[in-house]
Amino acid sequence: MTAQLIDGNALSKTIRADVATRAAALTARGHQPGLAVVLVGDNPASEVYVRNKVKACQDNGLHSVMDRFPATLAEADLLAHIAKLNADPAIHGILVQLPLSAHIDSHKVIEAIAPEKDVDGFHVANAGALMTGKPLFRPCTPYGVMKMFEAHDIDLKGANAVVIGRSNIVGKPMALLLLEAGATVTICHSKTRDIAAHTRNADVVVAATGRRDILTADMVKPGATVIDVGMNRNDEGKLCGDVDFAGVKDVAGYITPVPGGVGPMTITMLLVNTIEATERAAQG
Numbered sequence: 621m622t623a624q625l626i627d628g629n630a631l632s633k634t635i636r637a638d639v640a641t642r643a644a645a646l647t648a649r650g651h652q653p654g655l656a657v658v659l660v661g662d663n664p665a666s667e668v669y670v671r672n673k674v675k676a677c678q679d680n681g682l683h684s685v686m687d688r689f690p691a692t693l694a695e696a697d698l699l700a701h702i703a704k705l706n707a708d709p710a711i712h713g714i715l716v717q718l719p720l721s722a723h724i725d726s727h728k729v730i731e732a733i734a735p736e737k738d739v740d741g742f743h744v745a746n747a748g749a750l751m752t753g754k755p756l757f758r759p760c761t762p763y764g765v766m767k768m769f770e771a772h773d774i775d776l777k778g779a780n781a782v783v784i785g786r787s788n789i790v791g792k793p794m795a796l797l798l799l800e801a802g803a804t805v806t807i808c809h810s811k812t813r814d815i816a817a818h819t820r821n822a823d824v825v826v827a828a829t830g831r832r833d834i835l836t837a838d839m840v841k842p843g844a845t846v847i848d849v850g851m852n853r854n855d856e857g858k859l860c861g862d863v864d865f866a867g868v869k870d871v872a873g874y875i876t877p878v879p880g881g882v883g884p885m886t887i888t889m890l891l892v893n894t895i896e897a898t899e900r901a902a903q904g
Contacts, residue, residue, distance in 0.1 A: 661691035713739035764885025837867035
């Protein structure tokens with residue numbers, strides 16, 4: 621058995637077409653969706669992510685502003701800039717690219733973003749709203765994963781789901797969204813004694829640790845759905861995920877590739893969140 625590929629690029633195109641239609645409708649009413657992306661320093665990976673986000677906005681009818689600052693930017697100056705963006709009616713979403721310089725408290729920066737413009741869904745108010753089942757914004761990567769399940773009619777009600785990783789960006793919100801969808805959820809992490817004991821019984825596994833080959837074929841139940849959120853490089857320098865793709869694809873029922881799986885969905889759901897923020901602002 622070879623697993624069916626869940627193609628993030630193809631699904632992204634479909635969702636982005638809907639985003640462009642909604643953006644055009646809002647713009648026609650005088651509410652062009654606006655996203656501000658803030659980049660501090662010159663981390664090469666961050667520069668690529670930011671460039672892709674800005675291009676995705678431009679390609680789909682959203683107004684995008686990219687604010688670049690040197691790594692030496694003072695925390696107070698960054699907070700002042702966020703306050704300015706919070707007050708700007710043309711900006712509906714604010715995204716501060718992480719990681720930030722060591723002298724800047726990223727928690728303080730995220731909390732400075734107005735919750736109604738927190739399109740990453742990282743603000744404590746949005747994290748809390750997600751936990752109560754009433755999210756204002758769903759964090760982009762887990763939201764994208766949920767869209768993948770939906771697109772392939774993968775039934776989560778009563779399913780055993782294992783999330784490997786407990787970050788605030790992916791692991792924890794992913795577990796909450798799976799729980800909301802009716803799955804029985806286990807979270808595994810670096811202190812879990814025997815990850816394989818959990819994953820072998822799982823109908824769904826989401827790997828989000830940033831560690832290569834954390835999930836191998838012998839750890840996967842035949843026919844399971846495997847979602848690989850990881851982004852690593854192999855010994856040849858090629859992009860790979862957290863899952864041993866070559867082995868697992870012969871056991872799983874569905875699997876996401878890296879690249880071309882979850883990655884494109886993350887940026888797509890950022891656009892969706894920005895559209896949702898604009899629609900709320902237009903109603904208000």
